[in-house]
Amino acid sequence: xxxxxxxxxxxxxxxxxxxxxxxxxxxxxxxxxxxxxxxxxxxxxxxxxxxxxxxxxxxxxxxxxxxxxxxxxxxxxxxxxxxxxxxxxxxxxxxxxxxxxxxxxxxxxxxxxxxxxxxxxxxxxxxxxxxxxxxxxxxxxxxxxxxxxxxxxxxxxxxxxxxxxxxxxxxxxxxxxxxxxxxxxxxxxxxxxxxxxxxxxxxxxxxxxxxxxxxxxxxxxxxxxxxxxxxxxxxxxxxxxxxxxxxxxxxxxxxxxxxxxxxxxxxxxxxxxxxxxxxxxxxxxxxxxxxxxxxxxxxxxxxxxxxxxxxxxxxxxxxxxxxxxxxxxxxxxxxxxxxxxxxxxxxxxxxxxxxxxxxxxxxxxxxxxxxxxxxxxxxxxxxxxxxxxxxxxxxxxxxxxxxxxxxxxxxxxxxxxxxxxxxxxxxxxxxxxxxxxxxxxxxxxxxxxxxxxxxxxxxxxxxxxxxxxxxxxxxxxxxxxxxxxxxxxxxxxxxxxxxxxxx
Numbered sequence: 001x002x003x004x005x006x007x008x009x010x011x012x013x014x015x016x017x018x019x020x021x022x023x024x025x026x027x028x029x030x031x032x033x034x035x036x037x038x039x040x041x042x043x044x045x046x047x048x049x050x051x052x053x054x055x056x057x058x059x060x061x062x063x064x065x066x067x068x069x070x071x072x073x074x075x076x077x078x079x080x081x082x083x084x085x086x087x088x089x090x091x092x093x094x095x096x097x098x099x100x101x102x103x104x105x106x107x108x109x110x111x112x113x114x115x116x117x118x119x120x121x122x123x124x125x126x127x128x129x130x131x132x133x134x135x136x137x138x139x140x141x142x143x144x145x146x147x148x149x150x151x152x153x154x155x156x157x158x159x160x161x162x163x164x165x166x167x168x169x170x171x172x173x174x175x176x177x178x179x180x181x182x183x184x185x186x187x188x189x190x191x192x193x194x195x196x197x198x199x200x201x202x203x204x205x206x207x208x209x210x211x212x213x214x215x216x217x218x219x220x221x222x223x224x225x226x227x228x229x230x231x232x233x234x235x236x237x238x239x240x241x242x243x244x245x246x247x248x249x250x251x252x253x254x255x256x257x258x259x260x261x262x263x264x265x266x267x268x269x270x271x272x273x274x275x276x277x278x279x280x281x282x283x284x285x286x287x288x289x290x291x292x293x294x295x296x297x298x299x300x301x302x303x304x305x306x307x308x309x310x311x312x313x314x315x316x317x318x319x320x321x322x323x324x325x326x327x328x329x330x331x332x333x334x335x336x337x338x339x340x341x342x343x344x345x346x347x348x349x350x351x352x353x354x355x356x357x358x359x360x361x362x363x364x365x366x367x368x369x370x371x372x373x374x375x376x377x378x379x380x381x382x383x384x385x386x387x388x389x390x391x392x393x394x395x396x397x398x399x400x401x402x403x404x405x406x407x408x409x410x411x412x413x414x415x416x417x418x419x420x421x422x423x424x425x426x427x428x429x430x431x432x433x434x435x436x437x438x439x440x441x442x443x444x445x446x447x448x449x450x451x452x453x454x455x456x457x458x459x460x461x462x463x464x465x466x467x468x469x470x471x472x473x474x475x476x477x478x479x480x481x482x483x484x485x486x487x488x489x490x491x492x493x494x495x496x497x498x499x500x501x502x503x
Contacts, residue, residue, distance in 0.1 A: 317350025
């Protein structure tokens with residue numbers, strides 16, 4: 001029996017009992033050794049069913065949908081300011097660019113593992129650029145260990161020199177190569193309308209003799225923390241590295257490197273595809289492709305398109321739901337430590353049954369159950385983009401709904417309504433429609449937060465349940481996605497809708 005029904009029955013029975021024990025001569029009540037002034041109460045509303053107020057009742061169906069738009073690149077950015085520099089500039093001999101990336105062994109199970117790619121211009125050319133092969137540079141070994149477990153790793157042997165196929169090659173030092181152009185000039189050479197090709201035998205289509213890659217560029221990767229790396233791109237050329245015959249017989253020069261764009265990815269070919277036109281190719285599908293970097297060393301267009309293709313894919317876990325009375329904080333209380341009743345198991349590992357079982361015996365709770373099997377699935381599991389959970393129940397006016405599901409790319413974050421839950425009726429009518437605006441992202445305060453989608457103690461990448469370090473701030477608290485660089489807005493991840501009908 002519901003607690004509020006029990007309470008009404010208790011009140012009705014007590015009034016009748018007090019009336020039966022009263023003394024009509026002095027209007028006092030005798031209850032054991034206690035006396036009180038007689039209370040005259042009209043109990044007709046409690047004893048006569050025909051006069052009771054009708055309470056609205058309805059059937060509800062709740063659908064939880066993962067509405068993430070999958071993006072093919074996990075993390076991206078630009079490198080443009082040399083170490084010790086004050087602003088963007090090409091990289092000259094002895095200088096280096098450095099940038100940091102976040103990457104776990106995988107982003108999603110079975111995705112092939114995280115890799116690094118980048119693009120930077122071989123400046124003594126019309127449209128040549130340095131980049132790893134399409135597959136990128138692996139950041140982890142097959143056994144899940146970092147490639148940098150024993151210190152910084154030189155990955156220069158995985159860097160190739162490529163021809164973008166966008167501008168006809170000239171003799172090195174030619175007038176349409178960047179060193180001979182004004183700083184702001186773009187796209188000055190003759191269009192080639194070709195495809196991206198790898199430079200082999202140290203020679204471009206014009207026949208220029210080109211230096212070995214390791215004579216111009218050195219790339220190292222270093223672990224600077226769990227699932228965090230520092231990438232260093234250094235210009236190791238000298239003033240005599242390359243012949244520039246267009247500038248005069250026996251004239252030699254260094255090879256500057258340009259600002260560039262990087263990406264952490266799991267699928268191959270973020271920026272270009274060998275044998276295809278540069279425009280629109282790769283995961284970034286940039287309309288300019290690598291052309292602006294390969295011809296002029298300008299990264300802005302490729303960066304913009306790459307960032308449009310960058311995002312976090314967030315699965316949602318099995319979760320718990322409950323209907324309950326008003327003013328019942330069934331799952332949590334904001335700015336208060338976790339109740340220790342099972343929310344932690346959802347927020348850290350996506351396991352709902354402990355919370356469901358505890359809620360079954362909690363005062364003010366009507367129903368508590370789990371949602372764990374996606375629509376169309378044969379068994380329990382998380383839902384990725386396009387996946388849905390659904391559950392149904394009956395409730396009456398005055399009831400509230402609470403639910404919780406894990407933000408799976410985290411250590412201990414979960415989506416839920418407010419701690420008071422969501423009122424299922426408004427002015428006697430059952431609510432219906434999209435209620436996603438009432439869903440909020442919370443930190444359970446039970447485990448230290450790592451970079452979302454990369455942390456080694458997040459459920460996709462951890463070796464066992466509940467394995468992360470304890471959070472120094474143990475309170476359940478709100479998370480504002482706008483304050484975190486790679487967290488989508490709530491409505492870009494989860495949609496909760498309700499269908500209802502009066503009984």
